[in-house]
Amino acid sequence: MRNHESVWESGMTAIDKALRSAADRVLTSVQTVIDGKPEAASIALTVLVAEGHLLIEDVPGVGKTMLAKALARSIGGSISRIQFTPDLLPSDVTGVSVFDQAAGQFEFKPGAVFANLVIGDEINRASPKTQSALLECMEEGQVTVDGRTWQLPNPFMVVATQNPIEMDGTYALPEAQRDRFMASMSMGYPDPRAELAMLRSRESQSPIAAVRPVIDTEELAGLIAAARAVYLSPTVEQYLLGIITATRAHPDLRLGASPRATLQFARAAKARALLDGREYVIPDDLSDLAIPVLAHRLLPSRQAIARSGTTEALTSAEVVRSVVAATPVPRG
Template structure:
């Protein structure tokens, strides 16, 4: 158990060589990585969204590919395509940008809904289907997507089906004054990314993902997760609540969080701390709630604060 905790904290420490003062965001990304989930980083420009994704990829030492989403990118650019080989007389598959362990889907909301839809199968089933044939992506596989929440010109909102496939949505936030000064000097001569070396092997990461699934979750806590998710479907300001996939995501993320803290069992605080990043982006609010500027995060916090916490968990 301690070995897996060490692996997770080693990743966060290495990422912190590049990302200043954002250990909390790095921790959430590592939890998602260990829990076999995908992450959507949503924040204003210049905060370090792309840098954080690059730092994660370099730290785990797996194959990495950045897909810059633009209005003219096609689904075949992502999933790949088949071409006819005149020498062999057969069609051959040419892989697209998705065939890598870690995918940075940069500015994912700048491409058309048709191209966005090409990500649905691979994010859920870890495979792509081209011309009737299925091709698995490398294992482990993770999508780290970025988007700007305040710029709407030339963007396309992600559909609910795709938002639901992200285990977490993370906001990095502005640095403090001292942290921003540290950034200036840290990037004075060159980017620390260029000197970032892998600290985790593929085998360690695969073992970590297996150990996460062995973390014990008491039946009362599983019920607590289901109650939280069910409450989102009944909330007065919510038109569409969280799906059963959200319950599974919160279950798995809580297991990874427990492992990060060196435990082989989940406690209620693991679930409560992860409720907002795991559940908030899956809500579809009613129009009157949007007019009143009620946020997804405030609704999840309200549900968490009013939901009875299990006692006597063993």
């Protein structure tokens, strides 16, 4: 996250100070667990405040689940973890109706998705049918089983991890599933200094054991409400739409950004502006978030992948980078 101390310090009201304190506590809590990855912690907090869902994709052992756990434990709400496996059933996720012989009627047994923050570990190791159980949950915040609908807790966030699809035992996430994640990111390997510090500090115990809630759901609701109220000017709106529409006409893409991507891009930018101490969105908020918010939704053409000589994800990221560079930035 960019330095925003001076912005927050000038003219802060009491509510501004409370919001700043709440955001900083979460960020600090997550960073105590994830060594040398401040941007990863920043994106996770941005998505949380923007009421989105986060997808973390990378090779095993780089801290994907650790980041999800640290974020979950820092929030004073209910937490649930789902370990996605090939034999996991949709009813394990959403819940099931069980006949109660004593009462003579069916009783709904909530699934693991009924929590404020749901960790979906290795989501692409489950079958597409089980993955699709999250579609309604993530989009509408509810579950429908046997014709009846149950509302999920509010706030509600899914933090899912997945291994690269090139690895054995994985299924590619459907486009409809990927599009419901507000942002996607990779952890990457730590730098040598951070890895040395990790080696020395984790000999006795895991740092996740010391993480405790640093804000409650009421404070989180205040952050979310403040993010919604951040101002998005008409000129910045046009910049946002310029980036979105450029992906739909780009010759290297088979699938551009959806209208859902437009809405989530705006919400993420508002959250980033709030966390940077501003009541308005600037073009930098959009350019900083363009790759995390847009790249995972795009489908590059086979020719573009072959020409770049990289993976689909890296090709999509490069396309987004070129689109942002070519889109005129509003001035004034």
